[in-house]
Amino acid sequence: LAKTTQPISMDSYEGQEVNITCSHNNIATNDYITWYQQFPSQGPRFIIQGYKTKVTNEVASLFIPADRKSSTLSLPRVSLSDTAVYYCLVGDQAGTALIFGKGTTLSVSS
């Protein structure tokens, strides 16, 4: 079973900020939280990873509360090209495989 729960779908308009929240109630002490983006017929692409508090890179921010039972991926000013499926995964860095949940299909309209 996947370790995470996300909304199945979200809709947005160009230029808006999009926040996708993921629940991971049973996250382990050694687990990191990683978000991937996937376009149709392509492999998943790494977006961002964090362990606690806030992480920001050039494409997104990741907010993780102190209890780490959830996380929120924030995409600033989305564009049409951000239409994709977004997966939230938790796992350690000891070499075990990442298990995918259903992901969130984000649709951005003009």
Next chain:
Amino acid sequence: GAVVSQHPSWVICKSGTSVKIECRSLDFQATTMFWYRQFPKQSLMLMATSNEGSKATYEQGVEKDKFLINHASLTLSTLTVTSAHPEDSSFYICSARGLAVNNEQFFGPGTRLTVL
């Protein structure tokens, strides 16, 4: 980030034939590689985990004699779909992890298999 490649990117074969898909880590040594399968509008499903030089570990419900995995070197893993059937048609994605990349998991671009 590190790069993982797959070959071929797509393949069409006749029912009953075997197909080999290659997965390579181009700029790091992959101590562990993973194979996933993805059906249309579904999520990725882990098929098996392979460590260099040892036998692959298959997930429940995945036939090891049908999906042969070989991880002969630290940069190459192959998945062979034997006696392919139309229901094996899917998108196959590999990924790799290595100590040099902090054990992060990098994914290949995927291979579309269509069995006629």
